[in-house]
């Protein structure tokens with residue numbers, strides 16, 4: 001009977017499940033005959049638990065973003081299944097995000113059949129098989145994946161799944177891409193266990209002792225030591241390790257372009273955030289020892305950097321970014337290490353070396369706490385509605401913060417409002433704030449579904465620009481949220497269009513034509529963004545423009561989410577781009593902080 005045929009498709013799925021893949025985020029096609037058949041067999045035979053749960057994703061970008069969100073929240077790699085070259089192309093910028101964000105994921109794609117005359121089961125029998133025959137399908141994603149390989153025979157298909165996942169999970173983590181032709185996927189193979197216990201990711205790497213000594217001595221002897229981090233919080237344990245070191249030695253922390261919660265915002269040694277700043281950060285200029293602990297962009301050298309006399313140390317699982325064509329931080333030492341492990345080593349050496357002047361460190365911590373306090377006071381003062389009763393971005397984030405509480409998982413894709421989100425959300429719990437890690441917009445739509453599947457007991461909230469909401473293929477993402485019981489709250493920063501490209505133009509041409517006539521990136525006539533979610537996923541939908549109505553609107557939406565229904569609220573916030581210059585509208589001179597270009 002057909003069910004007794006143990007196909008490679010079935011073996012691939014079993015290998016994923018053995019390896020701990022809970023969900024297969026899939027968009028199916030003619031290359032997946034064996035996969036569709038295996039799931040049908042499993043449903044008929046009552047053994048669906050042996051396979052990853054199939055999550056249908058009407059768009060591949062959303063599928064990969066969902067797998068990314070799941071892995072970011074849980075630390076566990078999931079799998080994505082896409083249709084030949086077409087589906088691979090549709091992964092689009094999500095491949096950039098998992099790659100830049102160093103998020104582990106296994107992507108499996110079919111290949112067009114390689115036989116056409118009936119030679120083998122699975123050979124060509126549909127017109128598309130000729131159209132989908134590409135010279136180098138893996139080439140579509142090769143620049144982004146850690147591993148790309150074709151499963152050429154079913155006999156080692158399980159082994160290749162385990163190998164791909166081992167590579168994807170080993171730090172620096174990232175995507176792995178496997179392809180398999182339909183004939184291979186339809187092969188019959190013996191049912192064999194894959195031995196997942198032999199494919200664990202590479203164990204955390206420690207610092208060489210002399211490097212730990214050198215960094216510890218530099219920090220202990222510094223007058224103004226500073227840590228800059230962007231993604232240390234990928235590992236929540238590293239947050240505690242950094243906190244311990246900073247408290248011991250009185251070291252301040254700046255988060256640069258944070259896409260993770262890296263250091264508690266409420267901690268007196270937290271000295272704020274920096275993005276695409278146009279002004280020198282004085283704390284960075286004053287530092288004599290700077291520890292860059294997990295960062296791709298610790299500063300923007302053209303506008304803000306440490307002083308030339310500062311000693312810089314780069315501590316990272318990816319310290320010299322071999323995959324970025326242009327990257328340099330002038331450091332005394334670059335060290336590859338697991339950040340939690342390395343920071344614990346450095347802390348231990350600071351204690352053991354005896355070079356730390358405890359009174360000096362305490363006095364410094366006191367001064368930094370003052371800076372911290374003044375900064376927070378300034379931020380808090382901005383948490384009010386505009387004079388005309390409309391909503392400001394600062395007030396919006398403050399209201400969201402107060403409504404959701406400290407345990408929610410927040411996804412931020414607020415773009416020009418990235419800085420506002422950090423400064424007013426003030427996340428202090430590791431694993432509570434996530435960004436895409438890259439710059440391809442639309443991540444939060446699918447990521448929210450993945451995040452909720454990974455943490456069903458936590459409230460998931462996305463803070464997203466109106467443009468980014470549309471990039472996220474909301475009809476697809478919201479449909480998935482309802483179908484798979486993964487409701488979340490989406491709060492749209494509706495500034496009526498794309499502010500970021502205009503900000504970029506103003507940064508380069510502060511007095512150019514854009515400053516005079518605007519950037520032309522407004523969204524009028526506006527789409528009913530929450531209405532898209534209502535139509536596609538039955539979401540609770542609301543639009544808010546008056547500040548007075550915001551707290552109640554958020555409460556109602558959250559109540560819906562807690563009852564199991566997705567909710568999308570669009571909140572009108574001022575366009576981040578100033579109005580055109582004129583007698584009553586002077587042209588902007590310095591756009592200041594900006595989230596993204």
Ligand SMILES: Cc1ncc(C[n+]2csc(CCOP(=O)(O)OP(=O)(O)O)c2C)c(N)n1
Pocket residue numbers: 093413414415416417439440441464465466467468469471495497498499500501576596597
């Ligand atoms: C896939 C992709 N396409 C284009 C861009 C360029 N881009 C950067 S920000 C931005 C506008 C984002 O609009 P929105 O989410 O509304 O945020 P806002 O700029 O208004 O704050 C665009 C188009 C990008 N980063 N990613």
Ligand SMILES: [Mg+2]
Pocket residue numbers: 465466467493494495496497498499
């Ligand atoms: Mg916008």
